[in-house]
Structures are given as structure tokens and as C-alpha cells.
Amino acid sequence: MQRVDNWVTRFEEGVLAFLLAAMTIVSFTQVVARYGFNSGWTGALEFTRILFAWLILFGMSYGVKIGSHLGVDAVIRLFPKPVFRAVAVFGALCGVVYALTLLWSEWLHIFGLDTRGGAIDYWSKMYKIGIGLDDLRYPDAIIETFGTKERVQRWIAYLILPIGLFLFMFRCIQAAWQIITGEREMMIAAHEAEDLVAENKDVLKD
Amino acid sequence: MEAAILFILVLGFLFLGVPISISLGLSSVLAIAIFSNDSISSVALQLFTASQNYTLLAIPFFILASAFMSTGGVAKRIIRFSIASVGAIRGGLAIAGVFACMLFAALSGSSPATVVAIGTIAIAGMRQAGYTKEFAAGVIANAGTLGILIPPSIVMVVYAAATNVSVGRMFLAGVVPGLIAGLMLMIAIYVMARVKNLPAQPWPGFKEIWHAMMEAAVGLFLMVIILGGIYGGIFTPTEAAAVAAVYACLVALFVYRDMGPLSGIRWVQEEDGPLGLAGFKTITYGFTAMFAWSGIAGMVTDRQGFFGIDSAIVLLAALIGYPLLRGRVSPAELPSIYGVGAKIWGRNIGLIIWKFLPAMFHKDTKKVMVDAAKTTIMLMFIIVNALLFAHVLTSERIPQAITDWMVGAGFNWFTFLIAVNLLLLLGGQFMEPSGLLLIVAPVVFPIGMELGVDPVHLGIIMVVNMEIGMITPPIGLNLFVTSGITGMSLVQVVKAAAPFVLILLMFLILVTYVPALSTWLPYSLMGPEIITNR
Numbered sequence: 001m002q003r004v005d006n007w008v009t010r011f012e013e014g015v016l017a018f019l020l021a022a023m024t025i026v027s028f029t030q031v032v033a034r035y036g037f038n039s040g041w042t043g044a045l046e047f048t049r050i051l052f053a054w055l056i057l058f059g060m061s062y063g064v065k066i067g068s069h070l071g072v073d074a075v076i077r078l079f080p081k082p083v084f085r086a087v088a089v090f091g092a093l094c095g096v097v098y099a100l101t102l103l104w105s106e107w108l109h110i111f112g113l114d115t116r117g118g119a120i121d122y123w124s125k126m127y128k129i130g131i132g133l134d135d136l137r138y139p140d141a142i143i144e145t146f147g148t149k150e151r152v153q154r155w156i157a158y159l160i161l162p163i164g165l166f167l168f169m170f171r172c173i174q175a176a177w178q179i180i181t182g183e184r185e186m187m188i189a190a191h192e193a194e195d196l197v198a199e200n201k202d203v204l205k206d
Numbered sequence: 207m208e209a210a211i212l213f214i215l216v217l218g219f220l221f222l223g224v225p226i227s228i229s230l231g232l233s234s235v236l237a238i239a240i241f242s243n244d245s246i247s248s249v250a251l252q253l254f255t256a257s258q259n260y261t262l263l264a265i266p267f268f269i270l271a272s273a274f275m276s277t278g279g280v281a282k283r284i285i286r287f288s289i290a291s292v293g294a295i296r297g298g299l300a301i302a303g304v305f306a307c308m309l310f311a312a313l314s315g316s317s318p319a320t321v322v323a324i325g326t327i328a329i330a331g332m333r334q335a336g337y338t339k340e341f342a343a344g345v346i347a348n349a350g351t352l353g354i355l356i357p358p359s360i361v362m363v364v365y366a367a368a369t370n371v372s373v374g375r376m377f378l379a380g381v382v383p384g385l386i387a388g389l390m391l392m393i394a395i396y397v398m399a400r401v402k403n404l405p406a407q408p409w410p411g412f413k414e415i416w417h418a419m420m421e422a423a424v425g426l427f428l429m430v431i432i433l434g435g436i437y438g439g440i441f442t443p444t445e446a447a448a449v450a451a452v453y454a455c456l457v458a459l460f461v462y463r464d465m466g467p468l469s470g471i472r473w474v475q476e477e478d479g480p481l482g483l484a485g486f487k488t489i490t491y492g493f494t495a496m497f498a499w500s501g502i503a504g505m506v507t508d509r510q511g512f513f514g515i516d517s518a519i520v521l522l523a524a525l526i527g528y529p530l531l532r533g534r535v536s537p538a539e540l541p542s543i544y545g546v547g548a549k550i551w552g553r554n555i556g557l558i559i560w561k562f563l564p565a566m567f568h569k570d571t572k573k574v575m576v577d578a579a580k581t582t583i584m585l586m587f588i589i590v591n592a593l594l595f596a597h598v599l600t601s602e603r604i605p606q607a608i609t610d611w612m613v614g615a616g617f618n619w620f621t622f623l624i625a626v627n628l629l630l631l632l633g634g635q636f637m638e639p640s641g642l643l644l645i646v647a648p649v650v651f652p653i654g655m656e657l658g659v660d661p662v663h664l665g666i667i668m669v670v671n672m673e674i675g676m677i678t679p680p681i682g683l684n685l686f687v688t689s690g691i692t693g694m695s696l697v698q699v700v701k702a703a704a705p706f707v708l709i710l711l712m713f714l715i716l717v718t719y720v721p722a723l724s725t726w727l728p729y730s731l732m733g734p735e736i737i738t739n740r
Binding site for chain 2: 062076088192195
């Protein structure tokens with residue numbers, strides 16, 4: 001189980017590093033192409049933006065896993081231990097409600113709310129219509145060999161929306177369970193630089 | 207009514223330890239589900255489209271550049287340069303600490319990173335020189351906040367994205383206030399040093415200053431790329447950020463070599479001898495002088511090509527003049543030092559080409575990428591949800607209601623700015639700066655425009671408020687960081703930082719009521735800001 005876990009972490013970190021690197025390289029080469037060769041790739045900006053969206057939406061679940069999402073812990077730390085734990089579980093469950101509502105809002109019907117739509121609904125609509133993105137085109141070779149349409153379909157770019165939200169929900173459920181079993185204290189990081197401080201803890205202490 | 211419920215929901219979630227991003231996002235989603243007939247599909251889609259904002263695209267690149275610049279060696283070089291240049295003044299080490307924080311802030315947009323990078327070295331140095339730990343910690347905790355005021359600054363990018371003000375003007379607007387804030391801290395330290403009779407460092411001589419500056423210059427050139435590129439119209443701010451990230455990566459891996467496969471391999475080896483060093487310096491300074499000259503000449507005159515005949519003259523003059531005047535080389539030795547210098551350069555270029563791909567896939571590089579990605583995600587997820595929240599606020603016409611009320615209540619720009627300062631100082635105690643800015647800006651910006659406040663000036667006021675929020679309890683990021691690295695308790699750090707916080711509060715009043723401090727530089731260089739978003 002530990003090995004699978006390590007493998008998953010390495011996969012997640014690899015994907016995140018790749019997305020960030022790809023964004024940077026594409027943007028940089030665009031500048032070089034414009035000044036050096038007076039040319040450019042029309043799809044570059046749209047491609048970078050999609051990578052950026054993928055970075056955020058794929059990464060948000062990783063953020064839950066490593067506990068890097070910021071929150072305020074000053075108040076709940078004043079509560080007695082059992083209450084603190086219950087509130088911490090509540091925090092994680094809020095994440096579940098958030099993701100589930102955005103994925104498939106019709107579950108709120110049990111509270112008598114008249115909601116509709118959600119990421120899954122939207123994505124399947126896009127899949128059925130099959131319209132393409134504004135600028136991003138398939139290379140000619142792919143169009144010829146696979147007989148695809150000229151533009152990359154929107155549903156491919158939007159695929160991360162249901163996947164990211166689903167992973168986010170999964171990680172929140174996992175976090176809630178870990179808090180219940182006592183493996184983890186809470187879901188949030190109290191401040192942005194927790195890792196940085198932990199690395200340099202007391203380096204200047206006498 | 208709906209507005210009240212919305213704010214109560216957010217604050218309730220926030221204080222119950224729900225992550226800030228989810229507090230904002232969940233409240234917005236619930237508000238839409240309960241009060242409006244909009245489909246949740248469009249809300250979900252907003253998570254995707256929020257990141258399509260071109261201005262916000264600069265954030266991951268700035269974070270990446272700052273991550274590469276925070277890998278150790280840059281901070282050391284900046285501190286060496288700072289101590290060499292201002293250390294000889296009374297209280298010099300503390301003044302140098304402030305100066306180092308200012309320079310580092312120009313490379314990295316992050317305050318905690320500045321405190322850790324500069325603080326770990328500078329506080330130890332000050333302790334050895336006989337300063338008290340409290341004084342040292344107080345200085346660095348405060349000077350570290352300049353990170354978000356001196357460009358490039360992520361908070362400014364966020365403000366620009368929220369209000370459609372130009373990023374370039376915001377960056378330039380931060381320069382003068384950043385210098386003034388630094389100067390005010392330095393003067394305060396100098397006065398304290400006089401009173402407490404704190405030590406001064408020995409005068410290091412111009413040679414040490416020059417050497418230290420040359421070493422730091424490669425890193426500090428990043429600032430020239432960003433500000434020069436944006437102001438010169440060469441790139442958009444987003445492109446400048448991407449170029450800066452690539453530059454920072456190359457400098458960290460191949461020039462400073464603090465990380466990656468080349469770490470520990472020096473440009474000039476021991477066995478090259480003094481002649482080799484002179485030759486290497488001759489060639490390096492010669493070509494640097496040529497590029498600098500051509501760049502300046504290209505800006506001043508309107509010639510077509512980058513190089514002219516004058517570039518060649520500068521190159522020749524430097525190649526012959528430097529070794530004869532500075533390198534203690536006789537004219538007969540000139541050819542041989544060119545040979546050795548070229549050999550050293552050839553060896554290093556060969557090494558860089560040979561190790562280029564291994565360096566790109568080295569574990570150190572990957573670690574920096576993953577760290578930058580983590581920070582980006584944490585920040586952007588808050589921003590995305592704050593945008594969602596701001597969208598709900600606007601669609602409920604809450605900003606208009608508040609504007610009408612405030613204008614009706616007889617606020618003028620003077621009292622309005624007091625109200626903004628109080629609101630932000632209070633909010634800054636509990637919220638992450640970027641998130642707070644995105645929530646407050648849509649409400650405050652239209653009122654400011656109505657009352658005739660300059661958009662760039664308003665932005666700088668907000669940034670200075672965020673700065674002060676970082677060093678005031680209960681939730682001050684720089685206090686946590688300083689307390690973490692020094693092992694002092696939070697209360698001790700708060701006490702240590704307090705005298706300098708008073709100075710920053712004075713600075714806030716100055717910035718608030720002297721708009722020219724913020725607006726003079728950007729408007730004289732780039733023309734006035736056109737308000738597009740009322």
C-alpha cells in the first residue's frame with residue numbers, strides 16, 4: 001500500500017511539474033519566435049491557458065492531500081479536543097459538499113432546492129455537440145491519419161473539470177476519514193509558509 | 207439580506223477552519239443554488255475560465271522565477287553586496303539587512319521567502335556582531351514585507367487582474383514607495399544605532415564592493431528584464447514573467463550553480479592560475495561591456511541593428527584596457543591571456559551544453575518545479591474561488607448598493623481612504639492577501655473611482671495595507687516565519703517588530719495622502735491610466 005502511495009505521489013508531482021514546465025516553455029518560445037524568427041503559433045496562448053487550468057484543477061486535490069490549502073486555525077484551536085476534531089471533520093466535509101455540488105448539483109434536491117446542471121452535465125453536453133476550441137488545431141498529420149476534425153474539441157480541454165472535482169471530492173473524503181481515525185490533525189495549513197518554516201525550524205535558536 | 211447571508215456564511219466557514227478557498231467557493235455555490243435560477247454548470251465552468259485571465263497567467267511564472275532565485279546562493283551574494291556597500295555606516299549590518307531584503311524583493315514576489323532567505327544569514331551575522339536577537343528579528347520581519355511592494359509582486363498582479371489596471375503601471379508605481387519604505391526603516395535603524403551605540407563594520411574598500419556587485423549583478427539583471435521589458439514595450443507583463451522564469455532557471459543551474467548537476471563546479475578552477483582568472487575576466491567584462499553599450503545605444507539612438515561599429519570599439523577597448531590597467535598583465539602577455547580565457551570559456555560552454563538535458567531533468571530542478579506548482583495551486587485555487595465570490599457579489603449588485611450608500615453618507619476621498627485602510631487592516635488579520643484583495647477590490651474600486659481616487663494609487667494603498675497585515679497579530683505571516691526560524695515565541699517577535707511596525711504605519715499615512723509618490727513614476731513613463739472598469 002505504501003508503495004502504491006509513493007507511486008501515486010510521484011505521478012501527481014510529475015504531472016504538476018510537467019504542466020508548469022510546458023506552460024513556461026511554450027510562453028518563452030513564443031517570445032523567442034516573435035523576435036527571433038518573426039513567427040509564432042496561433043494556438044500557443046490558448047494552449048497555455050488550458051495547461052494553466054489543468055494545473056489548478058488537477059492540483060487542487062493534491063493540495064488537499066498534502067494539506068497546503070490555507071485556513072484560519074486560531075479559533076478552532078481554542079475548542080476542547082473532541083470538539084476540535086469534530087469541527088476539523090466538518091471542514092473536510094465542506095470540501096465534499098463543494099465538489100459534489102459542482103459535479104452534480106441535483107443531489108441538493110433532497111433539501112428541496114431546485115438546482116440543475118453541474119460539471120458532469122456540462123461536459124457531456126459538450127461531448128455530444130463536439131464543437132472545437134477557438135485557436136487550437138490538430139496537426140495536419142493527425143487529421144489525415146485519424147480523420148479527426150480540424151480543431152481540437154472543447155470536451156478534451158474540459159475533461160479536467162469533472163476529473164479534477166472528482167479527485168478533489170475523493171481527497172476530501174479521505175482527509176475526513178484520516179481526521180476521524182486520528183492520522184491527521186486537520187485539513188488546512190495555518191499559513192502559506194509552513195513547509196518553509198519546517199525546513200528551517202529553529203536554525204537560529206541559541 | 208442575501209448579502210448579509212453571504213458574508214455570514216463566508217465568515218462562519220472561515221472561523222470553523224474550512225479552507226479559505228472552499229469558504230468562498232461553497233458560499234457562492236450555495237448562494238446561487240438557493241437564491242438564483244442559474245444553472246450550476248455555468249458556475250462549474252467558471253472554475254475553468256477564471257484561469258483563462260491573461261493577467262493572472264503571469265502568477266505561475268513569477269512564482270517559478272522566485273523559486274529558482276530562492277535556492278540559496280542568490281541570497282548569499284545579495285547580502286555580501288549589501289554589507290559591502292552600506293555596512294560601514296553605524297548600525298550597518300541591520301541597514302544592510304534592510305537593503306538585502308529590498309534587493310531580494312526585487313527578485314522574488316514572496317515575503318516569507320525573503321524572510322527565510324535573508325533572515326537565516328543576516329540575523330546570524332547581526333548576532334555575531336553584537337546586536338540583540340530581538341532587534342535583528344524585528345528588522346528582518348519588517349523589511350521582509352517589502353517583498354510585495356517592490357516589483358515584481360504577485361499581489362499587484364492580482365489587483366491588476368481584478369480591476370483591469372495595467373500591470374506595468376502598478377509595478378512602476380511600487381518602485382518609489384518601496385524605496386521610501388526601505389529608506390524610512392534604514393533611517394530609524396540609524397537613529398537607534400546612534401542611541402544604542404551599535405557597531406559599524408570596517409570599510410571594505412571599493413574593490414570588494416565592485417566584486418560583490420558583479421557577483422550579484424547576474425541575478426539582479428532579472429529586475430532589468432522584467433521592468434525594462436514591460437516599460438520598453440518588448441513584452442507584455444505575462445511574457446516578461448515567462449522570460450524571467452527561464453532566465454532564473456538558467457542562472458540558478460548554469461551560472462551560480464547552487465543546484466543541479468553543476469553544483470560545486472566553479473567557472474575558473476584552481477589550476478587555471480592567476481593568468482587564467484585574468485583572461486576569463488577580460489573576456490567576460492569585454493563582452494558584457496559590449497552588450498551593455500549596444501543595448502543602451504540602441505535605446506538612446508534610433509539605429510536598426512543591435513550592434514554598430516561603436517560596439518566593436520568598446521569591445522576592443524575593454525579587451526585591451528582591462529588586463530593592462532586592472533589585471534597586472536604586461537602587453538607581451540596579452541595574446542596568452544586571451545588564449546587561456548577563451549579556453550576557460552570554451553570548457554564552461556562545453557560543460558553547459560553537455561549537462562543541459564541532465565540539468566533540466568535533475569531532481570533539484572524537479573523539486574523547484576513541484577514547489578512552485580504547489581504555491582501556484584494554493585494561491586490560484588483561492589483566487590479562482592474569490593473570483594467566483596466576486597462574481598456573485600456583482601450579480602447581486604452589492605457593490606453598487608455600498609457605493610450608493612457611501613456616496614450618500616457624504617464620504618469624500620479623504621474619509622473614504624481612511625475607511626479603506628481600516629477595512630483592509632482589519633481584514634488583513636484573517637485573510638490571505640490575494641484573496642482579500644479580490645473580495646474587497648470589486649466593492650472598493652468603483653467607490654474610489656466615483657470619488658476621484660487614482661486607480662494606481664488605490665492599488666498601492668491596498669498593497670501597503672497587506673504588507674502591514676503580515677506583521678501584525680493575530681495572523682501575521684512574517685511573524686510566524688520569523689518566530690519559526692529564530693525559535694523565539696510569537697509574543698517576543700511581536701514585541702521585537704512593534705517599533706518598526708509604527709514606522710510602516712507612518713509610511714501608510716504618507717502613501718495614502720501623497721498620491722504623487724505612487725503615480726509620478728508610472729505616469730511620467732507610461733502616460734496616465736485609463737479607467738476601463740467603472
